[in-house]
Amino acid sequence: MRFRKPTVEPLEINLTPMIDCLLFLIVFLLLATSFNHFSRLNIVLPEAEGVALVEPANSIEVAVQEDGNYMVNGMSLANNSEAELTNMLQQEAGNERDILFVIAADANATHQSVVKVMDIAGKLGFLNLNISTVMPLGQTLPQ
Template sequence: MRFRKPTVEPLEINLTPMIDCLLFLIVFLLLATSFNHFSRLNIILPEAEGVALTEQKNSIEVAVQEDGSYLVNGITLASSNEAELTSMLQQEAGSNRDMLFVIAADANATHQSVVRVMDIAGKLGFLNLNISTVVPLGQPLPQ
C-alpha cells in the first residue's frame, strides 16, 4: 500500500480582513467623535474693586492707547517702538528704580502693547509695577 505524501501548502497570512477591521474601527471612531473646541478658553476677567490709594509723588505712569501708542507721564511718544519707550523711561526715572510704575492701558489696547511695557520695565529693573483699573459702576470705593 502506497500512501501519498500529503502536500504541504505554503503558509501565508492574509492581512485583508485585519485591514478591513481597522478601517471599520477608524471610520466608526471618526463618526462617533464630536469635534468640540475644548482648546478655546472662555475667560471672564474679574473686575477690580481696587485698594485704597496711597499718594506717591515719584511715579511713572505709562498710558497705552487703543492704537498702541504710548504716553509717559502725559508726554506722547513720537513712535511706539521699544527703543524710544526705553529711553523715555530712563530719562523720567533717572537712577531711581524703586518708584511706583503704573501701566494704564485702554480696554481695547492690544495685549502685545501692554506686555511690551511690562517687559521694558522688567529689563530696566523697576520693582513696584502696578496695572491701573477702574472700579465697576455701583461699587463703593475702598477706604
C-alpha cells in the same frame, strides 16, 4: 487893563476808566474762550475690584492707547518703538528703580502693547509695578 494869570492845574492821570476797560476785556475773553481738552488722553480703563491706591509724589505712568500709542507721564512718544519707550523711561526715572511704575492701558488696547511695557519695565529693573483700573459703577471699596 489887568489880566489874570492863568492858573495851571496839576496833571492827574485817572486810571479808573482804563482798569474798567481791562476788566471788561478779561471777563469777555473768559466768557468767549472755549476750553477744549484735545491734549487729554481718552483711555477707558478696565474694571476691577480692589483697594484704592495712594500715589506717591514720584511715580512714572505709562498710558497705552487703544491704537497702541504710548505716553509717559503725559508726554507722547515720537514712535512706538521699544528703543524710544526705553529712552523715555530712563530719562524720566533717572537712577531710581524703586519708584511706583503705573501702566494705564485702555480696556481695548492689545495685550501685546501692555506686555511690551511690562517687559521693558522688567528689563530696566523697576520693582513696584501696578496696573490702573476703575471700579465698576455702583460698587464701593471694602473697608
